[in-house]
Amino acid sequence: MRRYFSRKLLIYILTFFLAVTIDWLIPRFMPGDPVQNMLSRAMLRADAAEVMYGYYTKAFGLDVPIGQQYLNFWNALFHGDLGTSVYMFPTPVTKVLLRAVPYDIFLLIPSILLSWYAGNKFGAYAARSKWLDNTVSPLGYVLTATPYMWLGILLAWFFGIVLGKFPIAGAYSFNLVPHLSWMFIWDVLKHWFLPFASLFLVGFGGQAIGMRNMIIYELEADYSHYLEALGAPRSLVRKYAFRNAVLPQITGLALSLGVIVAGALVTEVVFSYPGIGYLLLAAIQNQDYFLIQGCFLFIIIGVLFANFVIDIVYLLIDPRTRTGMMGETA
């Protein structure tokens, strides 16, 4: 058991190191210069711009050789410092990110969990009868093949423009200041609904299709046939099939929860929803090295953590992994 976990941990640390290095490299491969970019917006006089350029380059630590920058980056990272945002200068990246994360959680946790739950129930149900299967499965395929932003645009157009029932941008009305009142909560929920619906529908289709296929696979497995041959009622055969079919679905759930902090980039862009996805796009457009790094760092930690949790959960729910692991230590 110990050896199993220490080996896993080593792999995770190695993955973290590599992923963060790539995360550091990627923005620096982008053509252009973030400081130049920032200054050009300020429209300074040429000589002033030059002075400011020198100052900011130093302030962001971009004046030292690239190797030194890399070391400085790790050093700062271990001190919990992700740098200062260029785009929202002078707010520290950590603060910018922490402001955006609640929106992601609020939007994504319900949509992922609900679409997972409903999709699995529905997929298992669809596998039950030919009639349902023939009507529901094509619908599921259409939904899961729909690009998020396209569905988002459709929903925004129909519910926001044609019916005028829902607002189509922001997390709350621009004329409101966040405070605790029923009016504000109602406003937030209204803004939340359309992005939520677009994420839910696409996720739902994918989960339902996945579950339907898994259930059919399990129902054709040898153990299902054996139970049938011994006259076990359908309910028992289905119960076993469902329990076994849901195992891979749990991996899927954990992985989608892992990228939660990445936000749903396109959906957030369509609805101008101020989560990390929206932030990431702005960061890329403004060549904000530090903010891009920060966003990706959240994603990396999220994915690794989710994987780690799955490893543990699998030990608890699937006896095959448990025995496999014990065989390894023995």
Add this chain to the structure above:
Amino acid sequence: MSLQVEHLTVYYQTLRGDVQALEDATFTIEDGEIMGLAGESGCGKTTLGHSLIRLVPPMRYVRGKVKIDSEELPIWGMEEMNPFRFKKISIIPQYAMNAMNPTRKIGKMTEELLESRKVSFSDTLPELKRRLDMVELTHDVMNMYPIELSGGMKQRMVMVLSTLMDPTLLIADEITSALDVSTQKAVAEMLVEFRNRECCNSVMLITHDLSILYQIADTIMVMYAGQLSEKAATHTMIHSPRHPYTKLLISSLPKVGVKYAEKRLKGIPGSPPLLLDPPIGCRFRERCPVAFDKCLDVPPFLEIEKDHLVACWKEFERDA
């Protein structure tokens, strides 16, 4: 008489038409009889075995009657068969190694299966333990997952499980095929032991391995291309077969004391017909050395000596 099959015909539905895998099978299995069902791959022996217990698409019931203990089996109905399965008729499947749910402890699975059939698990437990002893499995297997057992152990566990309700007929489908010879012998002997201790009344042992049948079967029935060819007591079948196919089949087996370096083993020239569009009449006709005009009609499966049934016009003529 424990099993009576009359004119049983089962086809496989395919897009290109029906595959006539089992045509007009009529035979009986006596109480306590271990009947070996032999034939080459694709001759319909597994189709026959499975159609008696779990007839599902693409298999299609065409006609025929099956009686077990003089009670008619509704083999055409998936749901209607349920009361008979496990209790009257049971199976040790070919896939015994994967027959148990991988994520349930064996004991728990057994309990859920029994309870679902309205049988009390606690009442059955002593008998279950006695049978585990019989096949030399420790009682600990009840607390194990299938993955923790070796292939042979899984096979024995499935044997115990399948016969737990003392079925009238036990279908054993290729149960020795995936095992090494010494394990084969042990499993085969266990099967006889099960019969002797009345864990099951009679056995239909499906295999392509005639040597196993020679050791444990009371009777052997040979099939060819979906039709029954011959059924006789094991000794008669091995030493004085009557059907031309059986004769060639037996003569193609190696014999003790003969050096096959000097004398090549004989095979049967030709290959079995496709059952999508089988030849009319006797399906062995095209490979048969003694075929004649009459063979264009399907020969009936008749008793030409006591307990010796053959489907061959030539043999009927000889006896007439």
